[in-house]
Every structure is written in C-alpha cells, then in structure tokens.
Amino acid sequence: MPKTRKRKSPVTDISRDDSSSSSSNPHASRTVIRRFHVLLKRQHQLQQGPTTAPISQELTEIDNEIQQLGGLSAYQRMSAVGQGNDRGGGSEKVFIKWLHEIGERDQRKGKKKLRLLEVGALKPDNYESWSSWIENTPIDLRSRHASILEQDFLLMDKTENWEKWDAISLSLVINFVPDAKDRGRMLKMAWDMLTPEGLLFLALPLPCVDNSRYTTFDTLQSLMRAIGFAEIKVRWRKGGKMAYWLFRKDMSLSRKDATSEEFRRKTVHRQGNRNNFVVLLP
Structure with a gap:
C-alpha cells in the first residue's frame, strides 16, 4: 500500500503561530517578509497621490493581499522565529x-x-x-x-x-x-x-x-x-x-x-x- 504523502503548505499559508517552532521554514518566511515590504511601499506611494478609481482599486487589492498574508501580526511572528535561539538568537x-x-x-x-x-x-x-x-x-x-x-x-x-x-x-x-x-x-x-x-x-x-x-x-x-x-x-x-x-x-x-x-x-x-x-x- 503506497504511503500517503503530506501536502505541502504554500509559502503564504501562515495562519498558524509558528513563533516558537524551530521547524518553520526560514526561506519561506523571508519570501513573505519581502512581499510585505513591496506591498507596504506601494501602498504608501499610492496614498500620497490623488484618489482616483484605479488607485482606489489597487489599494483595495493591496490591502486584500496583506490580509491574505496574515497582516502585520504574521510579519511579527516570522520575525520572532528568526530571533529564536536555534537560529543564533x-x-x-x-x-x-x-x-x-x-x-x-x-x-x-x-x-x-x-x-x-x-x-x-x-x-x-x-x-x-x-x-x-x-x-x-x-x-x-x-x-x-x-x-x-x-x-x-x-x-x-x-x-x-x-x-x-x-x-x-x-x-x-x-x-x-x-x-x-x-x-x-x-x-x-x-x-x-x-x-x-x-x-x-x-x-x-x-x-x-x-x-x-x-x-x-x-x-x-x-x-x-x-x-x-x-x-x-x-x-x-x-x-x-x-x-x-x-x-x-x-x-x-x-x-x-x-x-x-x-x-x-x-x-x-x-x-x-x-x-x-x-x-x-x-
């Protein structure tokens, strides 16, 4: 009977609080953190200009993606993992x-x-x-x-x-x-x-x-x-x-x-x- 393979989670699946887990994937965390940076920078740029329908739509899409990534709390959790003693403190x-x-x-x-x-x-x-x-x-x-x-x-x-x-x-x-x-x-x-x-x-x-x-x-x-x-x-x-x-x-x-x-x-x-x-x- 073939073994059941465990389904891998995508890099954006960060709904669990992994701040204390040494098994968290550091590469996946860095990828998501970089995406946060891109989104927040673009969000800030759009907020400085005039409010038009296309800009409002893009801001909504950015906000939705930030929430899908888990929001700022997800960034904090992944950063906390990087501060774990098993990764150099x-x-x-x-x-x-x-x-x-x-x-x-x-x-x-x-x-x-x-x-x-x-x-x-x-x-x-x-x-x-x-x-x-x-x-x-x-x-x-x-x-x-x-x-x-x-x-x-x-x-x-x-x-x-x-x-x-x-x-x-x-x-x-x-x-x-x-x-x-x-x-x-x-x-x-x-x-x-x-x-x-x-x-x-x-x-x-x-x-x-x-x-x-x-x-x-x-x-x-x-x-x-x-x-x-x-x-x-x-x-x-x-x-x-x-x-x-x-x-x-x-x-x-x-x-x-x-x-x-x-x-x-x-x-x-x-x-x-x-x-x-x-x-x-x-």
Missing part, C-alpha cells in the same frame, strides 16, 4: 557584547541603570538577562505582549522624550518603514531623544547597504555623521544576512541642513540586480 546579543566592550556595564555599577528604548520589540524579555544594569522599555506598532508598549516611534512626543534615553535600539526597524524620508526622520528623532553621548544600535539586512543602488556603507556613515552620530562599532561579513552598527551621539559634529543636496537620492551602483533601499533626510 536576536541582535541584542551583538548589542550587549558591544556594551561590554565599551565598558557600559562597569560604568553602571552602583549607578542608575542604562535606560534603553527598544523599538520594534517582538519579545518582552530580550534584555531580561541584563536587567541588573539595563532598564528596557520595549515598544512596537502592534504589541504582541502586555509588557510591550503599543507605540509608533514616529509619533512619540518630542518634548517628553528629549534627551531621555541612554540608548535606543533600531533593529530591523527602518528597513520596514516604507517612506525613505521617514527613515531619515526616525534617525534624527533618535538623536534628539538620546542623552549627550547616548548610543544608537542599528541593525539592517545586509542587502540594504551591500546590494542597493543608492546606499553603501560609506554613504550611510556620511549620512549618520550629518545627523550627528559617530560610528564606533560595525559588524558584517560578505555573504552574510545582517549588518550591525553602534553609533554614539556626538555633540561636536555639526548637523547639516536637512535639505542638503549631498543626501538626495543618488545612484551609486548602476550595474547588477540591486534593490532601492535608501535613507533620505526629511
């Missing part, structure tokens, strides 16, 4: 290692804890192991846990948060922001919200800087210096999936005009199959 391990290397833990002994704002938190306890010297506040657009504050970073009160935080983590955050100028605005807001000498941890998929038409490691570093950040750590490897940076708010850097022509969208790589990731100053 979350980016907080890189951040903590660097904090140790620059002496932040030693400096906190007997003093106030490091006040960390974790943007885009998918788990409430990413920094629980270091709670003796880190006071973490996790936020996300759609909270998956009562301990994660549901908050849009771009809508945070500027006055309330002015120089409030010792460190801010933007791990896999700005690449999910559909508007390039909002990405730049997010980085400028982080500068305003950090204490003098405060730290910004930034993590991006490596292709955002290694395979973009408009962005390179050098252009990103130049933009960050224009905002007022000095790069103190960077980590990535050729053929890898992620790139990590640690920046320090540097009050001595002159912050350039946000409309500077130096940071307009410029093609730096014309050959090859490249993506359009870019950060623009608002």
Whole structure:
C-alpha cells in the first residue's frame, strides 16, 4: 500500500503561530517578509497621490493581499522565529557584547541603570538577562505582549522624550518603514531623544547597504555623521544576512541642513540586480 504523502503548505499559508517552532521554514518566511515590504511601499506611494478609481482599486487589492498574508501580526511572528535561539538568537546579543566592550556595564555599577528604548520589540524579555544594569522599555506598532508598549516611534512626543534615553535600539526597524524620508526622520528623532553621548544600535539586512543602488556603507556613515552620530562599532561579513552598527551621539559634529543636496537620492551602483533601499533626510 503506497504511503500517503503530506501536502505541502504554500509559502503564504501562515495562519498558524509558528513563533516558537524551530521547524518553520526560514526561506519561506523571508519570501513573505519581502512581499510585505513591496506591498507596504506601494501602498504608501499610492496614498500620497490623488484618489482616483484605479488607485482606489489597487489599494483595495493591496490591502486584500496583506490580509491574505496574515497582516502585520504574521510579519511579527516570522520575525520572532528568526530571533529564536536555534537560529543564533536576536541582535541584542551583538548589542550587549558591544556594551561590554565599551565598558557600559562597569560604568553602571552602583549607578542608575542604562535606560534603553527598544523599538520594534517582538519579545518582552530580550534584555531580561541584563536587567541588573539595563532598564528596557520595549515598544512596537502592534504589541504582541502586555509588557510591550503599543507605540509608533514616529509619533512619540518630542518634548517628553528629549534627551531621555541612554540608548535606543533600531533593529530591523527602518528597513520596514516604507517612506525613505521617514527613515531619515526616525534617525534624527533618535538623536534628539538620546542623552549627550547616548548610543544608537542599528541593525539592517545586509542587502540594504551591500546590494542597493543608492546606499553603501560609506554613504550611510556620511549620512549618520550629518545627523550627528559617530560610528564606533560595525559588524558584517560578505555573504552574510545582517549588518550591525553602534553609533554614539556626538555633540561636536555639526548637523547639516536637512535639505542638503549631498543626501538626495543618488545612484551609486548602476550595474547588477540591486534593490532601492535608501535613507533620505526629511
């Protein structure tokens, strides 16, 4: 008697919560996440223009596909899977290692804890192991846990948060922001919200800087210096999936005009199959 073959699920079949399953397919997850990015970017572009019947129809189709993919909660679930210990853990391990290397833990002994704002938190306890010297506040657009504050970073009160935080983590955050100028605005807001000498941890998929038409490691570093950040750590490897940076708010850097022509969208790589990731100053 022939064996019954189990029917394979399509890559868009993500109705189950697989956030704790080590058997989840990472390739399928990355495929769906990339599709989310395309849809949200197109949705944002259409929303900026006049409302016509064809545009309304396309927006409806985009919304339907986003819902078929499972909505933002599905993106969060798949991202959480990528942070599982069986896949190398979350980016907080890189951040903590660097904090140790620059002496932040030693400096906190007997003093106030490091006040960390974790943007885009998918788990409430990413920094629980270091709670003796880190006071973490996790936020996300759609909270998956009562301990994660549901908050849009771009809508945070500027006055309330002015120089409030010792460190801010933007791990896999700005690449999910559909508007390039909002990405730049997010980085400028982080500068305003950090204490003098405060730290910004930034993590991006490596292709955002290694395979973009408009962005390179050098252009990103130049933009960050224009905002007022000095790069103190960077980590990535050729053929890898992620790139990590640690920046320090540097009050001595002159912050350039946000409309500077130096940071307009410029093609730096014309050959090859490249993506359009870019950060623009608002």
